[in-house]
Amino acid sequence: MTFADDGALAVWLAEQAGTELLEVRRGGLEGKALKDAGDAASQAVLARLLAEHRPDDAVLSEEAADDRVRVSAERVWIIDPLDGTREFSEPPRDDWAVHVALWERGDLTVGAVAQPALGEIFSTASPLSVPPRRDGPVRIAVSRSRPPAFVGELAEEIGAELVPMGSAGVKVMSVVRDLTDVYVHAGGQYEWDSAAPVAVARAAGLSTSRADGSPLEYNRENPWLPDLLVCRPELAETVATFVASRLG
Numbered sequence: 001m002t003f004a005d006d007g008a009l010a011v012w013l014a015e016q017a018g019t020e021l022l023e024v025r026r027g028g029l030e031g032k033a034l035k036d037a038g039d040a041a042s043q044a045v046l047a048r049l050l051a052e053h054r055p056d057d058a059v060l061s062e063e064a065a066d067d068r069v070r071v072s073a074e075r076v077w078i079i080d081p082l083d084g085t086r087e088f089s090e091p092p093r094d095d096w097a098v099h100v101a102l103w104e105r106g107d108l109t110v111g112a113v114a115q116p117a118l119g120e121i122f123s124t125a126s127p128l129s130v131p132p133r134r135d136g137p138v139r140i141a142v143s144r145s146r147p148p149a150f151v152g153e154l155a156e157e158i159g160a161e162l163v164p165m166g167s168a169g170v171k172v173m174s175v176v177r178d179l180t181d182v183y184v185h186a187g188g189q190y191e192w193d194s195a196a197p198v199a200v201a202r203a204a205g206l207s208t209s210r211a212d213g214s215p216l217e218y219n220r221e222n223p224w225l226p227d228l229l230v231c232r233p234e235l236a237e238t239v240a241t242f243v244a245s246r247l248g
């Protein structure tokens, strides 16, 4: 197969990696062995296919050594072969994902987020549009295992309910899919955790920023990008102002 279009390639790459991950999950491993096998198998698929289809592009991956060539490159694929590794290792949970993004000369241009256990893929190639918000409390997606310290207080302040789940990509997609209205994270993450999801969320018309409302930047020297806010645009200022006051 050949792909002239980067958006279509991203979708195909995420699908190929997702198929591999489902196969690994059927292989009888458990716990850490399953996590490690998933990380390695998905990385191998993505690295091989990127080398074949885009040999001149740089890659930043959670599962590979950071090749500093990317810092001065014009095109960088930012990938997380398995986001929500913990949930991947807890079948039949479906809150884990494959992230494939492309960054070009300063910004994200393409993204695909596969949720293989759901059989779904979300992408900039086929953007969704988020329906108007229904009545009822604001729904805030948060990490199952590492929710930000301030999130209980935020929920109380704006009358929201918390919806815990695994994987940064799944949480961003929950806003895209109108399962939640906000995803806010702080305390730790890397560029690969949010790049593809953020590209998909932007294409769906959502607000994407650092948790305090400042702009997100990708392909920086240090890929540590510890906080994130993805939400319906009308909620962005309220949440960011609250978070800024708590994060100082």
Ligand SMILES: Nc1ncnc2c1ncn2[C@@H]1O[C@H](COP(=O)(O)O)[C@@H](OP(=O)(O)O)[C@H]1O
Binding pocket: 062, 080, 082, 083, 084, 085, 086, 142, 143, 144, 145, 146, 165, 166, 167, 168, 169, 186, 187, 188, 189, 190, 193
């Ligand atoms: N405090 C922290 N420090 C580093 N990474 C974090 C983090 N909190 C969350 N993450 C990463 O963000 C992703 C989503 O986490 P969570 O499900 O808790 O929201 C996970 O990616 P991986 O599964 O790719 O490692 C996790 O490792």
Ligand SMILES: [Mg+2]
Binding pocket: 062, 080, 082, 083, 084, 168, 192, 193
């Ligand atoms: Mg991740």
